[in-house]
Amino acid sequence: MAEDAARPLAGRVALVTGASRGIGRALALALGAAGAVVACAARTTEQVEAVAAAIRAPGGRARAFRLDVTRADDVLGQTGAVAEALGPVDILVNNAGITVMRQTLEVSDAEWDTILATNLTSMFLCARAVAPAMIARGWGRIINIGSMWGKNGVPRYTAYCVSKAGVDALTRCLAVEWARHGIRVNCLAPGYMNTDFPREAMADERTRALILSKVPLRRIGEPEEVAPLAVYLASPASDFLTGQTIYLDGGQTASW
Amino acid sequence: MVTGAEAGAGGAPFAGRVAVVTGASRGMGRAIALRLARDGADCVVMYRRDAARAGEAVAAIERLGRRALALALDLGEPAEVAPAFARIGEVFGRVDVFVANAAATAFRPTLEQKRHNLQRTFAISVESFVAAVQAAVPLMRGRPGRVVAVSGIDSQQAMARHGALGAAKAALESLVRVLAMELGPLGITVNGVSPGLVETDSAQFYVERGISREYTEAVKRIIALTPVRRAGTGEDVAALVAYLASDAAGFLTGQTIVIDGGLTILSPLNLMQADPASGAGAP
Numbered sequence: 001m002a003e004d005a006a007r008p009l010a011g012r013v014a015l016v017t018g019a020s021r022g023i024g025r026a027l028a029l030a031l032g033a034a035g036a037v038v039a040c041a042a043r044t045t046e047q048v049e050a051v052a053a054a055i056r057a058p059g060g061r062a063r064a065f066r067l068d069v070t071r072a073d074d075v076l077g078q079t080g081a082v083a084e085a086l087g088p089v090d091i092l093v094n095n096a097g098i099t100v101m102r103q104t105l106e107v108s109d110a111e112w113d114t115i116l117a118t119n120l121t122s123m124f125l126c127a128r129a130v131a132p133a134m135i136a137r138g139w140g141r142i143i144n145i146g147s148m149w150g151k152n153g154v155p156r157y158t159a160y161c162v163s164k165a166g167v168d169a170l171t172r173c174l175a176v177e178w179a180r181h182g183i184r185v186n187c188l189a190p191g192y193m194n195t196d197f198p199r200e201a202m203a204d205e206r207t208r209a210l211i212l213s214k215v216p217l218r219r220i221g222e223p224e225e226v227a228p229l230a231v232y233l234a235s236p237a238s239d240f241l242t243g244q245t246i247y248l249d250g251g252q253t254a255s256w
Numbered sequence: 257m258v259t260g261a262e263a264g265a266g267g268a269p270f271a272g273r274v275a276v277v278t279g280a281s282r283g284m285g286r287a288i289a290l291r292l293a294r295d296g297a298d299c300v301v302m303y304r305r306d307a308a309r310a311g312e313a314v315a316a317i318e319r320l321g322r323r324a325l326a327l328a329l330d331l332g333e334p335a336e337v338a339p340a341f342a343r344i345g346e347v348f349g350r351v352d353v354f355v356a357n358a359a360a361t362a363f364r365p366t367l368e369q370k371r372h373n374l375q376r377t378f379a380i381s382v383e384s385f386v387a388a389v390q391a392a393v394p395l396m397r398g399r400p401g402r403v404v405a406v407s408g409i410d411s412q413q414a415m416a417r418h419g420a421l422g423a424a425k426a427a428l429e430s431l432v433r434v435l436a437m438e439l440g441p442l443g444i445t446v447n448g449v450s451p452g453l454v455e456t457d458s459a460q461f462y463v464e465r466g467i468s469r470e471y472t473e474a475v476k477r478i479i480a481l482t483p484v485r486r487a488g489t490g491e492d493v494a495a496l497v498a499y500l501a502s503d504a505a506g507f508l509t510g511q512t513i514v515i516d517g518g519l520t521i522l523s524p525l526n527l528m529q530a531d532p533a534s535g536a537g538a539p
Contacts, residue, residue: 006267172521179483179518191507216440221507228504232495240452240492242484243521244514251440254433254510 007035018096030227069122175243191249216251268296279358283456287490341391436510452516483518
């Protein structure tokens with residue numbers, strides 16, 4: 001497939017989970033702007049319809065899909081629906097994720113299972129669902145959204161940290177197993193971003209000052225800043241890069 | 257603000273900017289300089305010996321419609337760095353991107369390393385890197401400049417005869433983190449790229465002096481061990497450097513990104529298999 005300079009993803013079909021807001025929304029918009037046909041997926045379709053419409057407005061192609069990434073049958077059914085409507089998925093962005101802040105001793109079995117299912121098992125399910133068609137065509141890109149917390153110990157976020165560390169391992173394993181089929185798998189791990197979750201934490205001025213003092217760039221990131229790296233990782237230009245977790249965090253993981 | 261599409265390809269996101277690349281007369285450095293020039297940058301080609309090839313790189317950059325300047329200096333003599341940047345200041349008046357690509361060492365068992373070999377290896381990868389960043393930052397003049405250092409597998413993994421270079425590259429990666437912390441408040445990002453096998457003139461030299469005398473055989477073996485089943489190219493690395501050097505990468509700093517076709521994440525157990533990427537039993 002010839003690479004169009006301004007639209008490096010032209011002709012590719014991308015599936016973005018958790019695309020209704022935050023980083024997922026920014027990634028869906030950027031992949032659409034880079035030429036991909038985007039399947040914007042989320043648990044409920046209302047917000048994600050608006051994201052698909054925002055991609056279509058300037059002339060892009062996108063469609064909203066309802067998808068519960070925690071249910072294997074739904075993942076299989078809906079990725080099939082995406083393939084039928086738009087063509088087989090070339091680029092999978094595993095973004096959907098949740099978190100709960102709670103003392104480990106107070107985390108219920110159900111909470112633990114839900115976080116692991118939503119943040120980690122979902123990525124395995126989605127990858128497993130789309131990989132056969134990627135293998136058949138000899139090309140694919142999988143971008144898993146991790147977190148800098150995947151390598152830190154963070155009090156009260158045990159399940160979240162474990163899930164994100166698992167995403168790193170999943171990334172490495174899929175990368176080495178599927179490399180020969182032209183599939184590249186990388187993990188993009190943001191630091192503090194201007195999304196709903198840290199916005200709440202940073203409403204408190206003292207917390208905000210503490211967080212910013214730990215970020216060398218002295219600011220948090222905007223979801224849109226994750227997009228160019230995702231476009232690069234989704235493009236043919238990143239063919240020699242696989243199995244890596246790349247931290248996009250204003251320098252936070254590099255400093256102490 | 258450079259958009260992702262522009263930073264990835266097309267457009268001229270570096271128009272009006274000046275990129276300085278060391279070891280740019282050939283191989284990976286040349287590919288990086290040409291990529292940045294293609295994306296709009298005027299380039300300084302730093303080189304040590306081969307004036308003819310540096311001249312060819314300059315001509316190739318000028319054919320892309322950019323300005324180029326070849327500067328000969330020996331990074332083994334860190335005192336040569338500041339005057340070189342003073343000259344860049346005179347000619348271009350600014351630096352936006354500094355790419356530290358050059359390296360040299362004596363490949364031998366560590367017990368046989370001579371003091372002057374260690375000193376020279378560290379002079380190039382560590383002392384001259386620090387001197388160059390010290391000289392480049394004032395020329396960034398408050399703009400969000402970019403520093404990209406080229407590291408290597410030997411910084412993280414023990415490789416035969418790579419004791420000196422690996423230690424210097426590990427120091428370089430440490431400096432990437434520290435400089436990211438120190439220059440972050442200025443909006444300057446500092447990152448590294450760590451390539452696996454990239455087929456250039458230097459690769460032949462590195463392999464023959466380090467891993468094996470039989471270059472062709474060794475490359476075949478490394479490619480067989482590399483999950484993506486090929487060696488990298490200068491262009492592979494240059495595309496990553498171009499992203500890191502772009503405005504679009506403004507929140508990414510302090511990282512050294514491994515670009516090796518999956519080579520170093522493969523479990524060592526798998527390396528014993530006839531078909532390494534096929535997977536072996538769990539440890």
